[in-house]
Amino acid sequence: MAKNWVAGRRGPGRGPRGGAAVVVLALLAALAGCAAPAAGGGDGSRPVVLTTFSVLADLVGRVGGDRVEVVSITKPGAEIHGYEPTPSDLVRIHEADLVLDNGLGLERWFERFVRGLDVPHAVLSEGIEPVDIALGAYEGRPNPHAWMSPVQARTYVDNAERALAELSPDDAAYFAARADRVRGELRGLEERVREGLRANPGAALVSCEGAFSYLARDLGLREHFLWPVNSDAEGTPRQIREQIAFVKEHRVPAVYCESTVSADAQERVAAETGARLLGPLYVDSLSGPDGPVPDFITLLNHDLDLILEGLDHAP
Incomplete structure (x- = not known):
């Protein structure tokens, strides 16, 4: 399976805190000197795509289908804003073939976590016009929750399709067909809710x-x-x-x-x-x-x- 790694942007962020940070950074240093793992991570039969939380994992999995193995760092039900990564999370990132995150400042814990690792990385919110947070400690920074709009979620699908096609060009047509279906579902959702809002x-x-x-x-x-x-x-x-x-x-x-x-x-x-x-x-x-x-x-x-x-x- 051919591969073409995806380059993404990394902004400033905050890493893990306390004792966990010491362990993670020590493991980071150890892994940085190791040989790169075999492509595919997991069982080696499919490329492993790692996402930061379960919503993204499902969205990417809808595009990737059975051609990739998509996993989430955080478990269903987890609060992702203040998540503290573990050493095992670092190992999973190091062994992934592609890492996809939300961006827009959501995963401040994640950006520093992957810094220094040679892991292909793409940002799913790339290209979205941000809505700034209007008050509080993060006033003026982008609101990260763009996936909650069926309009903006289509950009996530576009970016997932592009990243997966660059990871595995031989499967580009397969990813495109699945992405089209997801975009159609999102348009249907948008039309339904617009109709429901017409009276209000x-x-x-x-x-x-x-x-x-x-x-x-x-x-x-x-x-x-x-x-x-x-x-x-x-x-x-x-x-x-x-x-x-x-x-x-x-x-x-x-x-x-x-x-x-x-x-x-x-x-x-x-x-x-x-x-x-x-x-x-x-x-x-x-x-x-x-x-x-x-x-x-x-x-x-x-x-x-x-x-x-x-x-x-x-x-």
Whole structure:
């Protein structure tokens, strides 16, 4: 199988902390002097494509099909913003044939983690016009959650197709056909939700984390949230007061929280305003094979269904 490695950009980031950092950096130094592993990692029959979290793994797997082995560093249900890599993660990265991450500043723990390793790397959000975070510790930095919009997710598919075709040119037509199917599914999702929003132009989407900025921009929603990024302070009294005021002022019928964080603060908002608390919404992680969102398309369908359900009760 022919290979043509993919070069990606790496920005500044923060690495693992504490004792884990010492172990990881020591292992990094040891592995850097080793011979490169045999192509394919795993069992050697297919190239191994490593992604940073489960949502990306499923999206890439939909394009790669049975021609690649796609794995995620983090497990379903994990909080990815503050993830701390382990020495075994470093070994997996070193043995991969291709590493794909989200970019847009999401995996600050990851960028330093792979620095110095000779691993082919591509960024799936490359080419997306970022929405900047408007407040908090990361004000002015790109909001990383572009995959939550079916419009922007098509760029992820484009980048995955390109990276896989460069990894295995002989399979380019196979990847292109599968990518076309995924892009078609995403267009169908976009059309469905646009139709559902026609009766409620400018409706508000009120969440715990500000993870829906791209969805709001692309579909004409107003967005309000308790905190901009999960690693920020979560559910402070001020955040709760401001959310309550917004919900009351705009008579928002439903509010939401995400699966990887506590809904306690949003429960207070619902109790004070009379809004329904729906959810959870899934953003940073799939649920696992037996859960409600075992794959990326189901995740988007699940979240968009809940958003439209909330609008059904608009005054």
